[in-house]
Amino acid sequence: MTKSIAMAVFIIYTASFIPSLIIIIFLTIKLRKKKYSIINDISKNAPSRFKKRALLLIESNPSWVFACSVGQTWYSYIMLRYGWKISKIEIKKWHNNIELVFQPYHVIYKANVFLINTWIAALPILIILVYTHKYYP
DSSP states (O other), X not given: OHHHHHHHHHHHHHHHHHHHHHHHHHHHHHTGGGHHHHHHHHHHTSOGGGHHHHHHHHHHSSOHHHHHHGGGSHHHHHIIIXXXXXXXXXXHHHHHHHHHHTGGGHHHXXXXXXXXXXXXXXXXXXXXXXXXXXXXX
16 A cells, blocks of 8 residues: 555656756756846845855756746745744735746746645655655565
8 A cells, every 4th residue: 555655656756857857958058048137036026034055055956947936845945944933925916027037938937836846845755755655575
């Protein structure tokens, strides 16, 4: 039973991770000429308490497209909302500005954010299932 659940979670993880990687590579190539203006726009529109951290996060990450999408993932929403105590309205406004920055490719970008959320949610489940399984003969 646990083995089949672990296999299902692994399939979900793989089915979301690989397309996400392909989309990140595609957007990185397509938007390479506008990279610095996109980074500056996203960090400039970040909530006031998070501006410097957002710029640091995006500039220090080798995949700047992935780093730009981190602001819209589920776990970062929880961190921003409760850890940094940023209001829901400010976060929503920042998300809308990020979508405007990626305007010609915003549908692809939103799909990528969904895929990232899926594989990030599947990863801890997969780790728990694999490492709690007892391997007795």
